[in-house]
Amino acid sequence: MSRRRPLDEETCVLSSGDDRPRKRRRNEFESEEGLESRLESLIIRIGEKSTSSIETNIEGLAKVLTADLDNSKTKIIQIICECVAKYPEKTCIYSTLIGLLNAKNYSIGGEIVELLVKHFKDYLKALDFESARLLVRFFGDLVNCRVISSASLMNLFENLVDVSMEDNIPQSRSDYFVLSVLSALPWVGKELYEKKEQDLEQLLNTIDNYLNKAFICILFSRITHTYNCLYSPFIATHVQRHKTHHHTALRVWYSDTPHPQEEYLDCFWAQISKLRSDKWVERHIYRPYLAFDSVLCEALQHSLPQIQPPPHESNYVYPYPKVVFRLFDYTDCPEGPVLPGAHSIERYLIEEHLHWIIDKNYTDRKNCAMNLLMFPNKHKIPLEYMIxxxxxxxxxxxxxxxxxxxxxxxxxxxxCKLQPSSLPQVLAQAVELLFERLDTMNCMCVDRFAIWFAYHLSNFQFRWSWDDWSSALTLDPLHPKPKFIRETLLRCLRLSFHEQVVKIIPDSFLELAPEEPNPSNKFSAEDPDSAASAVATTLVNKIREKCTPEEALEVLKELTNPLMETEDGIDLRH
Structure with missing residues (x-):
């Protein structure tokens, strides 16, 4: 057996006292495809579970890629640019890697930026708006790594926000580009605040004016109504209102108690405003490039070219608006870490990361649950509640x-299987909260809640503390709470049988239980002396005796068939 120490190909760990990465001795005749496959694996897996620090892994990978640039430069650049949008949770890792490559080789940094700009334009043309938004964020983080100049980034931000001033466009278009800029500020806001404070303030004021045009429109409408102003057509054209008509249709609850149901862009603007008041200091994003500041600060920076969003086309479908869902607040988490506030930027960053994990692993429930519970820095947040x-x-x-x-x-x-000590209790608490708020819940959401709850009970032997919901029995039968219980039991019937469903609930809940689905034979209910009942009885007996199809047909011939009769010479058979 070989005693040679295996290489950790993922991490490219540096040995102590040696500035060269420990790499597998490459075969002299290693194929180009094998080399590119190895490099792709290293780039994709960087930042995943390893015995070494992330900074060490990034530095080692940068040296490996620098050594292979002569042979695989195009492939390396292509892989890195594709990973940026595919693995958004590694934004700071890839920006640090590009920063180190740019510090060692200015031309390679320029080629990467050029390809990223091309990808950004291609994503917009292909209507892949989420990938385009992630690239805007990545451009911001490249400013932190001294790859892109802050002036050129501000120029990009201004061009994107200027879309909100276009005429005859859907609001979803302007909302999207405003959101793209706002979502990059948690990463680069502090850097812009220190170097481009005046430009940043002007940009934020423009966004603020866009989001608050509802008030401006109301004010102008009162003026024109009072004075019969001849300039009202001009005002209607140039003062576009930020409408939120969709808000009522998309909210889960019709009441803002105890949690306001905020429109997503308004909520995000409140979170950015809170971050702005905190001098752009956040406590969630892990920034490995800070460890290489002495190297990155000496690198030459590139300027983004002038980028204009493509004009709107009638067939463009932009991301739909949403209403932010809130179920818990800090009072619901009595023990452990404090739940971030609804308008803290940490709440947005953590929730977005959790959404990424679900989107990446939704086809594999085991991996999805495992990755959710392996959330970084989970000891600092009430992870179960946020999941x-x-x-x-x-x-x-x-x-x-x-x-x-x-x-x-x-x-x-x-x-629940992976975290049996805490997560089932949090889930039960969530069910109780949802049940208490059923009277103001959207009916479609109530239906989804009942479908999920019945499925969940079927996997836990249908056990639940039904007595805690006994107050629902005193309500009107059409009230959402008794209707929810009735619908849940009906769904349980599809996953079990009537006798079992009746056993799981107290006797007082039997009035809400579904009726027993007994078969109904209409011939047995009719006059037993009728010809049809007699033939039906004979046919049942024949079937029990396992008769042949021909014998069954002979019994049926005893019945008169009106379809075989004729009227005035017309054949009525079908």
Whole structure:
């Protein structure tokens, strides 16, 4: 057996006292495809579970890629640029890697930026708006790594926000580009605040004016109504209102008690405003490039070219608006870490990361649950509460949830199996909160809640503390709470049988139980002396005796068939 120490190909760990990465001795005749496959594996897996620090792994990978640039430069650049949009949770890792490559080789940094710009334009043309938004964020993080100049980034931000001033476009278009800029500020806001404070303030004021045009329109409408102003057509054209008519249709609850149901862009603007008041200091994003500041600060920076969003076309479908789902607040988490506030930027960053994990692993419930529970820095947040809230937010997403109901149900089951000491209790608490708020809940969400809850009970022997919901028995039968219990039991009937469903509930709940689905033979209920009943009885007996099809047909011939009769010479047979 060979005693040679195996190479950790993923991490490319540096040995102590040696500035060269420990790499597998490459075969002299290693094929080009094998080399590119190895490099692709290293780039994709960087930052995953390893015995070494992330900074060490990034530095080692940068040296490996630098050594292979002569042979595989095009492939390396292509892989890195594709990973940026495919693995958004590694944004800071890839920006640090590009920063180190740019510090060692200015031309390679320029080629990477050029390809990223091309990808950004291609994503917009292909209507892949989420990937384009992630690239805007990545451009911001490249400013932190001294790859892109802050002036050229501000120019890009201004061009994107200027879309909100275009005429005759859907609001979803302007909302999207405003959101793209705002979502990059948690990463690069502090850098811009220190170097481009005046430009940043002007940009934020422009966004603020866009989001608050509702008030401006109301004010102008009062003026024109009072004075019969001849300039009202001009005002109507140039003062576009940020409308939120969709808000009522997309909210899960019709009441803002105890949690306001905020429109997603308004909520995000409140979070950015809170970050702005905190001098752009956040406490969630892990920034490995800070360890290489002495190297990156000496690198030459590139300027982004002038980028204009493509003009709107009638067939463009932009991301739909949403209403932010809130289920818990800090009072619901009595023990352990404090739940971030609804308008803290940490709440947004954590929730977005959890959404990424679900989107990446939704086809594999085991991996999805495992990755959710392996969330980085989970000891600093009430992770179970935030996972449950994010999953329910996707399940109740209107008008249609992103994935099938079984996806969320099976993932919650796996989470309960992997974390039996705490997560089932949090999930039960969430069910109680949802039940208490049923009277103001959207009816489509109530239906989804009943479908999931019945499925979940079927995997836990239908055990539940039904007596805690006995107050629902005193309500009107059409009230949402008794209707929810009735619908849940009906769904349980599909996953079990009537006798079992009746056993799981107290006797007081029997009035809400579904009727026993007994078969009904209309011939037995009719006059037993009738010809039809006699033939039916004979046919049943023949079938029990395992008669042949011919014998059964002979019995049926005893009945008169009106379709075989004729009227005025017309054949009525079908």
């Amino acid at each position: 449950i809230e994010v999953i329910f937010s996707q399940m109740f997403d209107l008008p249609k949830s992103k994935y099938l109901d079984i996806c969320y149900g099976s993932t919650l089951l796996e989470l």
